[in-house]
Amino acid sequence: MNATDWLGFVGVALILLAYFLNEIGKISNKNIAFILLNLIGSTLACLASVLINYWPFIILEAAWALVSAVSLYKYYKPSKL
Template sequence: MKMNVVCGWFGAALILAAYFSVSFGLMTLGDGGFQAMNLFGALGLCVNAYAKKAWPVVALEVAWMLIALVSLIRQS
């Protein structure tokens, strides 16, 4: 399996796990772990989208990463 595909699946799993965790009260939106999962999940999906030249998805994931990064910086 190509590395970009592995990154994409890993990223999707992280974002889904973060959403699940907040939805079922295992984490809160203010948890650094939630934002870190979103940051690295978006990075994985961005790697996959870049390899496939899916530019709208790349733009979405870059924005997702920036939001998560700013949130992490503000929390620290």
């Protein structure tokens, strides 16, 4: 396996870990760990897809990273009183 394979493998593993932990009730989808696992995982998977120039997964993982980034923003955004 080369570095690109490892980037993709680690990225997908982080996304799957977030999903698994959510499914077994260990973390909620509003939990910072869930958000960060998805954000970091999708960013790594997107980077690996860019390196191999595979557009379907570039689009998928970029969208996943964007949704995760929005969730992170909402997590830290001060609530209105």
